[in-house]
Amino acid sequence: MAFIPRQSRRLAVLLAFFPIMLLYVIYTFKLHDFVPSIAYMPTQVSIMEPLSSVVRHKFWPWTAKLDEQHTQQPTPPRSTFTRHIVAVGDLHGDFANARRVLQFSGVTDSFGNWSGNVDFFVQTGDIIDRGDDTIKLYVWMDRLRAQAQKVGGTVLSLMGNHEWMNAIGDWRFVYPSELKTFGSIATRQRILSSGRIGRTWAHNYTTASRLPLHPSIGRPNAPYPASGLQIQVEKDEFNELQVHLNSGNYPLSHAALSFVHGGLAPSYPELTPFPSRINDIASSLLSKVQHRKQPLPHPPHAYPGLPADATPEEHRLYDANGPLWYRGWAMEDDAVVCAQVDEVLKKTGTRRMIMGHTPDFKNIVSRCNGKIIIIDTGISHAYGGVLSALSIHYKLEPIGDEDTGESQQWKETEVVSALYADRQEILATEERVISGNILHELPITLGEENEVDFD
Numbered sequence: 335m336a337f338i339p340r341q342s343r344r345l346a347v348l349l350a351f352f353p354i355m356l357l358y359v360i361y362t363f364k365l366h367d368f369v370p371s372i373a374y375m376p377t378q379v380s381i382m383e384p385l386s387s388v389v390r391h392k393f394w395p396w397t398a399k400l401d402e403q404h405t406q407q408p409t410p411p412r413s414t415f416t417r418h419i420v421a422v423g424d425l426h427g428d429f430a431n432a433r434r435v436l437q438f439s440g441v442t443d444s445f446g447n448w449s450g451n452v453d454f455f456v457q458t459g460d461i462i463d464r465g466d467d468t469i470k471l472y473v474w475m476d477r478l479r480a481q482a483q484k485v486g487g488t489v490l491s492l493m494g495n496h497e498w499m500n501a502i503g504d505w506r507f508v509y510p511s512e513l514k515t516f517g518s519i520a521t522r523q524r525i526l527s528s529g530r531i532g533r534t535w536a537h538n539y540t541t542a543s544r545l546p547l548h549p550s551i552g553r554p555n556a557p558y559p560a561s562g563l564q565i566q567v568e569k570d571e572f573n574e575l576q577v578h579l580n581s582g583n584y585p586l587s588h589a590a591l592s593f594v595h596g597g598l599a600p601s602y603p604e605l606t607p608f609p610s611r612i613n614d615i616a617s618s619l620l621s622k623v624q625h626r627k628q629p630l631p632h633p634p635h636a637y638p639g640l641p642a643d644a645t646p647e648e649h650r651l652y653d654a655n656g657p658l659w660y661r662g663w664a665m666e667d668d669a670v671v672c673a674q675v676d677e678v679l680k681k682t683g684t685r686r687m688i689m690g691h692t693p694d695f696k697n698i699v700s701r702c703n704g705k706i707i708i709i710d711t712g713i714s715h716a717y718g719g720v721l722s723a724l725s726i727h728y729k730l731e732p733i734g735d736e737d738t739g740e741s742q743q744w745k746e747t748e749v750v751s752a753l754y755a756d757r758q759e760i761l762a763t764e765e766r767v768i769s770g771n772i773l774h775e776l777p778i779t780l781g782e783e784n785e786v787d788f789d
């Protein structure tokens with residue numbers, strides 16, 4: 335080596351180290367992120383990470399200790415998750431009674447503003463007809479929706495058969511005094527089609543809803559089964575990630591509720607994917623109804639019916655077996671409905687189905703141990719029924735001893751109650767023990783369409 339001049343030796347060493355140093359600089363400052371073909375090549379990252387840490391640890395020994403601490407961080411303690419849902423049925427043009435119900439159920443404060451005490455408020459349709467407060471009620475619902483959004487709450491609004499009737503031009507149940515609040519027939523037609531109420535129906539209302547009880551099942555109204563690849567992530571006792579694909583074997587896959595106005599008939603062909611199939615058909619039909627030349631209202635004019643270009647699916651949506659008008663879950667005998675209900679729950683990925691439309695003026699009706707719940711109690715003074723709301727408290731709490739490796743156990747509790755102005759009644763309580771280190775987070779969903787974003 336003596337014959338190589340010192341200058342050149344230093345240069346050779348520098349040259350030899352140059353590529354390594356360059357790579358080190360690139361990965362330290364994440365410059366590779368600017369070059370997509372490198373950024374997405376995991377092999378390079380997995381080569382560079384150990385290499386760069388070797389270099390780092392050699393030159394700055396204290397970084398070795400830091401890295402060690404970093405990888406040995408204890409797993410965060412498991413926390414309890416809760417979700418509180420309130421659902422209210424047919425309101426039929428009665429603002430005063432609606433205000434009372436939302437206040438005693440904790441959805442709003444005494445000023446009619448969002449209280450922040452519930453996570454979800456669901457209204458199952460039929461706000462319009464049989465009363466004068468149509469405009470007030472829809473404006474209030476939009477205000478609550480905005481107030482809820484600001485504090486992480488959600489308002490889910492459904493179209494009932496009466497919303498649809500008015501959109502179609504079937505005005506049989508419109509009070510003359512209600513018509514006066516709009517000014518004229520033409521103004522009412524405009525407001526319900528291209529105007530304020532028509533736009534909020536098209537934008538903020540759906541005909542069916544699926545509401546997960548836990549975030550790991552997905553967002554409200556995301557289709558079941560997932561249309562894209564849905565990955566639920568859990569960590570096992572060794573802190574390794576476990577993934578479940580498309581809900582099938584995930585312990586909470588059916589921890590959800592369905593809401594429609596009338597009912598989900600077992601023979602209705604558009605049940606899945608739920609609720610997106612129904613909502614896609616409904617969006618298409620609503621657009622046709624709202625964009626046609628508004629027909630003269632019935633009565634006194636002839637019933638206009640669905641637009642001439644309505645598809646067979648769109649006709650099925652609005653017929654007696656469809657989700658807006660079906661009454662089977664309310665009218666048939668226990669033996670019949672309880673034999674049919676599980677199949678519909680299985681298809682829709684839910685544990686209970688909740689609906690309005692068929693009133694019982696004394697009580698919220700719970701059937702088949704709370705698998706079917708009918709919440710129309712004739713709240714409007716047009717009926718003089720009882721004021722009511724449905725409340726569901728969901729809780730997922732960690733149980734089992736973390737130190738002995740029993741860190742997979744959870745107690746899941748659902749308490750379903752009927753709330754009335756002067757009393758409360760528990761309709762169903764269910765407790766289960768679930769295994770799996772569930773994260774209170776949304777699943778990772780790849781390529782999912784039709785998702786309504788409520789954030």
Ligand SMILES: *[C@@H]1O[C@H](CO)[C@@H](O)[C@H](O)[C@H]1NC(C)=O
Pocket residue numbers: 445446447477
């Ligand atoms: C209720 O909301 C309205 C507007 O949304 C606001 O002006 C009013 O101050 C609120 N009242 C209370 C008590 O928060």
Ligand SMILES: *[C@@H]1O[C@H](CO)[C@@H](O)[C@H](O)[C@H]1NC(C)=O
Pocket residue numbers: 476477479480483530533534535537538
């Ligand atoms: C939908 O609801 C929001 C409140 O979150 C409201 O501001 C908006 O105007 C509504 N959309 C339409 C089209 O009416």
